[in-house]
Amino acid sequence: xxxxxxxxxxxxxxxxxxIKPYSGLRPNEELKEVFLEFNIHESLFHPYGIYGDxxxxxxxxxxxxxxxxxxxxxxxxxxxxxxxQFGKLRQLPISGIEKQAPISSNxxxxxxxxxxxxxxxxxxxxxxxxxxNKKTNEIIDDIYGDxxxxxxxxxxxxxxxxxxxxxxNSIDCIIxxxxxxxxxxxxxxxxxxxxxxxxxxxxxxxxxxxxFRSIDSLLxxxxxxxxxxxxxxxxxxxxND
Numbered sequence: 001x002x003x004x005x006x007x008x009x010x011x012x013x014x015x016x017x018x019i020k021p022y023s024g025l026r027p028n029e030e031l032k033e034v035f036l037e038f039n040i041h042e043s044l045f046h047p048y049g050i051y052g053d054x055x056x057x058x059x060x061x062x063x064x065x066x067x068x069x070x071x072x073x074x075x076x077x078x079x080x081x082x083x084x085q086f087g088k089l090r091q092l093p094i095s096g097i098e099k100q101a102p103i104s105s106n107x108x109x110x111x112x113x114x115x116x117x118x119x120x121x122x123x124x125x126x127x128x129x130x131x132x133n134k135k136t137n138e139i140i141d142d143i144y145g146d147x148x149x150x151x152x153x154x155x156x157x158x159x160x161x162x163x164x165x166x167x168x169n170s171i172d173c174i175i176x177x178x179x180x181x182x183x184x185x186x187x188x189x190x191x192x193x194x195x196x197x198x199x200x201x202x203x204x205x206x207x208x209x210x211x212f213r214s215i216d217s218l219l220x221x222x223x224x225x226x227x228x229x230x231x232x233x234x235x236x237x238x239x240n241d
Contacts (some may be wrong), residue, residue, distance in 0.1 A: 013078060014032060014038065014076070014077070014078045015077045015078060016032070016075060016076065016077035016078075017030070017031045017032045017035070017038070017054075017074070017075070017076055017077075017078075018030045018031055018032070018074075018075050019031060019072050019073070019074060019075070019094065020072065020073045020074075020075050020091065021071070021072055031054065031056075031074075034056060034057065034058060034059075034060065034062060035054050035055065035056050035057070036055045036056065036057045036109075037054070037055040038052070038053075038054050038055075039052050039053050039054075039055075040052035040206060042203070042204060042205050042206060043203065044201060044203050045201065045203070046203060048119060048122070048181055049115060049116045049118045049119030049122065049181070049204045050092075050115070050116035050118070050119065050204050050205070050206060051095075051113070051114065051115045051116070051119060052092075052113075052114055053111045053112060053113050053114070054074075054111065054112045054114070055109065055110075055111055056109060056110050056111070056112060057103065057107065057109050058107065058108050058109070058110070059106055059107040068094055068096065068097050068112070072093075072094045073091040073092060073093055073094065074091070074092045074093075074094055074112070074114045075090070075091055075092075076090055076092060077090075090206070091117070092114045092115065092116060092117070093114060093115055093116075093117060093120045094112060094113070094114050095113045095114060095115050095120075096112075096113050097110050097111065097112055097113070098110070098111050098113060099111050116204060118148050118204055118209070118210055119204075121147065121148045121149075121180070122147075122148060122179055122180050122181045123179070125147040125148075125179070125180055126177050126178065126179060126180075127143055127147055127175045127177070127178050127179070127180050127183045128175065128176065128177050129142075129143075129174075129175050130173070130174045130175070131171070131172065131173050131174075131175075132172050133170050133171075133172060134170055134171065134172075135166075135167060135169070135170050136167040136169055136170070136171060136187050136188075136190060136191035136192075137164055137165065137166050137167040137191065137212065139171075139173075139187050140164055140184055140187055140188070140191075140202075140212050141162075141164050143175075143180050143183055143184055143187075144162055144164065144180075144184070144210060144212075147180040148180050148181075148210065149162065149210075162209055162210040162211070162212075163208060163209075163210070163211045163212070163213065164210075164212045165193075165200070165212055165213045165214060165217060167191040167192060167193060167200070168192045168193060168194055168196075169190075169191065169192040171187075171190055173187070181202065184202050184212070185202055188200040188201070188202050188212065191214075193214040193216055193217070194216075195216055197214065197215075197216055199214050199215040199216060200212060200213065200214050200215075201213055201214070201215065201218075
């Protein structure tokens, strides 16, 4: 997305965008005036959290004053073109810099990568536990609460609430030193909903945070909008959001 709000699905208006050092010993560094593009990715069928990047066009040697050492946060406060108000201020861990390229004698371009706290905590924790005759949704809730929500840096700031849907079945299992999201995906494949279907998804969104929900319950929701797109052939198609 560009700096300006676009009247398009996926267009955003930024209010805050800055790097916050983890130690608090350095001042926050504003990025709002020196970036070209900001991208954030979330998917219903991508169980490994929110991730994204910022494309920088740097003519002031920004990285000289803010070296990225893996302990910084990206603080972001924005809304989409379809929202009436801004959401919560989020702190997203910065995971690195890539594709640095000189543009001119005094300008360079590079990409700053970031991930969600949920994904960061998933990378640093492992689950070694056994469950006997335990509801599948209770296992998901147990792993999320102990290893993702409170298992690391996600507890430092406001995070969206988790939504964990109830299931109908119980299982016995041993989780042998797996990453939390890998363990949860394994459980999700064995979870049964009230209609007797095994159709649960694990995903994260910017607004609602962590979700464990069945496709059946998602289909029962009311439509929130209509997205119209036009292929190169010229015919229009409509999709309910």
